[in-house]
Amino acid sequence: MNQTPKKRKVTFPLINMELLRNNKHFFFLGMAIIMSLIIGSIDYYTNDEFKSSFLGGILVEAHGMLLDIFLFGILLTIYEKFTEKSNEIERLKEEIDDYRGWNEPEAMYRIVGCIKRLNKRGISEINLKYCFLEEGNLESVDLQGADLQEVNLQEANLKNADLNGADLRKSNLKKIHLREAHLENADLQGADLQGARLWDVCLFNADLRGANLQGAHLQDSDLREADLRGANLQEANLKEANLQDSDLREADLQGADLRHVNLSKANLERANLIGADLEWANLQMTNLEWARLGWANLRKIDFNETKLIGANLQGAILHETDLKKANFFLASLIGADLKWADLKGANLHGTTMRGADFRGANLQGADICESDLRGANLRGANLQGAHLGDTYLSGADLKHANLQEADLEYANLEWAYLKGANLKGANLSKTHLLTANLLQADLSGAKIDSLESLEIINAQSGKIYKANFDKIDGCYTIE
Numbered sequence: 001m002n003q004t005p006k007k008r009k010v011t012f013p014l015i016n017m018e019l020l021r022n023n024k025h026f027f028f029l030g031m032a033i034i035m036s037l038i039i040g041s042i043d044y045y046t047n048d049e050f051k052s053s054f055l056g057g058i059l060v061e062a063h064g065m066l067l068d069i070f071l072f073g074i075l076l077t078i079y080e081k082f083t084e085k086s087n088e089i090e091r092l093k094e095e096i097d098d099y100r101g102w103n104e105p106e107a108m109y110r111i112v113g114c115i116k117r118l119n120k121r122g123i124s125e126i127n128l129k130y131c132f133l134e135e136g137n138l139e140s141v142d143l144q145g146a147d148l149q150e151v152n153l154q155e156a157n158l159k160n161a162d163l164n165g166a167d168l169r170k171s172n173l174k175k176i177h178l179r180e181a182h183l184e185n186a187d188l189q190g191a192d193l194q195g196a197r198l199w200d201v202c203l204f205n206a207d208l209r210g211a212n213l214q215g216a217h218l219q220d221s222d223l224r225e226a227d228l229r230g231a232n233l234q235e236a237n238l239k240e241a242n243l244q245d246s247d248l249r250e251a252d253l254q255g256a257d258l259r260h261v262n263l264s265k266a267n268l269e270r271a272n273l274i275g276a277d278l279e280w281a282n283l284q285m286t287n288l289e290w291a292r293l294g295w296a297n298l299r300k301i302d303f304n305e306t307k308l309i310g311a312n313l314q315g316a317i318l319h320e321t322d323l324k325k326a327n328f329f330l331a332s333l334i335g336a337d338l339k340w341a342d343l344k345g346a347n348l349h350g351t352t353m354r355g356a357d358f359r360g361a362n363l364q365g366a367d368i369c370e371s372d373l374r375g376a377n378l379r380g381a382n383l384q385g386a387h388l389g390d391t392y393l394s395g396a397d398l399k400h401a402n403l404q405e406a407d408l409e410y411a412n413l414e415w416a417y418l419k420g421a422n423l424k425g426a427n428l429s430k431t432h433l434l435t436a437n438l439l440q441a442d443l444s445g446a447k448i449d450s451l452e453s454l455e456i457i458n459a460q461s462g463k464i465y466k467a468n469f470d471k472i473d474g475c476y477t478i479e
Contacts, residue, residue: 085121092118096128103132103152112136115143124162134172319357394432 092114099107111131115138118126124142129149136156145165154174161181170190179199186206196216205225214234218241226246237257245265252272259277264284268291277297283306290310298318303326311331319339326346333353340360348368358378369389376396383403390410398418405425412432418441425445 089118089121089123093127096126096131099131101130101132105135107132108134108136112138115141 096111096114099110111128111133115126115128118124119142125145125147126143127147128143128151129147130151131148132152133156134152134154136153138156138158138161140160141158142162143166144162146163146167148163148166148168148171150170150172151168152172153176154172155176157177158181159177159179161178163186164182164184166183166186168186168188168191171188171192173188173191173193173196175195175197176193177197178201179197180201181198182202183206184202184204186203188206188208188211190210191208192212193216194212194214196213198216198218198221200220201218202222203226204222206223206227208226208228208231210230211228212232213236214232216233216236218236218238221238221241223238223241223243223246226243228246228248228251231248231251233251233253233256235255236253238261239257240260241258242262243266244262246263246267248266248268248271250270251268253276254272255275256273257277258273258281260280261278262282263286264282265286267287269287269289271288271291273296274292274294275296276293278301279297279299281298281301284302284304285306286303287307288311289307291308291312293311293313293316295315296313296317298313298316298321301318301321303321303323306323306326308331309327309329311328313328313336314332314334316333316336318341319337321338321341323338323341323343323346326343328346328348328351330350331348331352333348333351333356336353336356338356338358338361341358342362343366344362344364346363346366348363348366348371350370351368352372353376354372355375356373356377358376358381360380361378362382363386364382365385365387366383367387368383368391369387370391371388372392373396374392374394376393378401379397379399381398381401383401383406386403386406388406388408388411391408392412393416394412394414396413396416398416398421400420400422401418402422403426404422405427406423407427408431409427409429410431413436414432414434416436419437419439421438421441423438423441423443423446425447426443427447428443429447429449431448
């Protein structure tokens with residue numbers, strides 16, 4: 001018996017969407033070729049005779065449909081790309097979350113990879129709080145505005161990284177490599193930067209309050225307007241750094257290298273600079289009130305108009321230093337080295353300078369009233385027109401000093417050595433000169449308040465001066 005053959009089911013191939021997604025470039029290339037042919041034959045299609053025909057109508061509609069498909073394909077691709085990028089960003093952020101708090105090298109490698117891939121997608125504000133990135137290689141990464149609170153970046157490499165505006169509060173940044181990195185407006189409060197390598201780093205307006213920068217390398221760094229209140233900078237290297245307008249109140253800079261540093265207009269009130277090296281530093285208009293500068297190297301510094309009220313400069317090295325108009329009111333310069341320093345017009349009122357070395361120093365017109373210069377060495381110093389009223393100079397060495405027209409009223413010069421000193425026109429009214437050595441001193445024109453003082457001067461000078469017994473303003477004038 002003959003069997004009736006079964007009819008074969010005819011199937012039409014459907015568009016493989018997966019294939020289309022994976023070959024979008026070929027799809028759009030094909031569409032572009034078709035569109036080029038359409039545009040090239042537009043003159044033919046716009047012919048009135050062709051448009052009125054049935055075939056012409058169909059072709060015109062077909063071309064419109066192809067154009068719609070082409071435009072829809074572009075929009076779909078853009079949307080898919082955007083969605084794909086967003087999904088990938090979320091996936092990478094979730095991966096970072098998965099490794100957060102895991103303190104193992106594998107976690108560091110995974111997170112570093114995620115950071116770099118996020119950077120490629122234009123993402124810099126990454127949440128890396130509590131992440132373990134010790135010894136990670138993050139050179140040139142972009143972490144602008146990133147959250148890096150309490151992150152572990154010890155010995156990590158962030159050379160040339162962008163960390164502008166990043167939050168690095170309480171982070172572990174010990175021995176981190178941040179050379180040429182950008183940390184403008186970054187928050188580094190309480191961060192541990194001990195031994196960090198910060199050469200040529202931009203820390204403009206950065207917040208470093210209470211940060212630990214002990215032994216850090218900050219050569220050539222930009223720290224303008226930075227907030228370093230209470231920061232630990234012991235033994236730090238800040239050579240040639242720019243700290244203009246920075247706030248260093250109560251900061252610890254003991255033993256720091258501050259040679260050639262720019263500290264103009266900076267605030268160092270109550271800062272600890274004991275033993276620091278500030279040779280050739282710029283301290284113009286700097287506030288050093290109540291700062292501790294004991295045994296610091298302050299040679300060849302520009303202290304013009306610097307505030308040093310109440311500062312402790314015991315044993316400090318200040319020879320050949322520009323201290324014109326500097327304010328040392330109530331400061332301590334015990335045993336300080338001020339040889340050949342320029343203190344013209346400086347305010348040394350009430351300053352303690354016992355045993356200080358002022359040999360060859362320029363103190364012309366300086367205010368040294370009510371100060372303590374006992375045992376100080378002022379040999380050859382220029383004190384012309386200086387105000388020394390009520391000052392203790394007992395035991396001071398003033399050999400060949402220039403005290404012309406100086407005001408020494410009520411000054412104590414007992415046991416002072418004034419051999420060959422120039423006291424022309426000086427005011428010696430009520431000055432204590434008993435036991436002072438005035439051998440070969442020039443007292444011509446000097447003013448004294450009594451004949452008793454004249455006798456003391458005659459006895460101590462080894463010369464007999466002629467006195468003008470006509471009182472001028474209640475004083476005698478020595479001729």
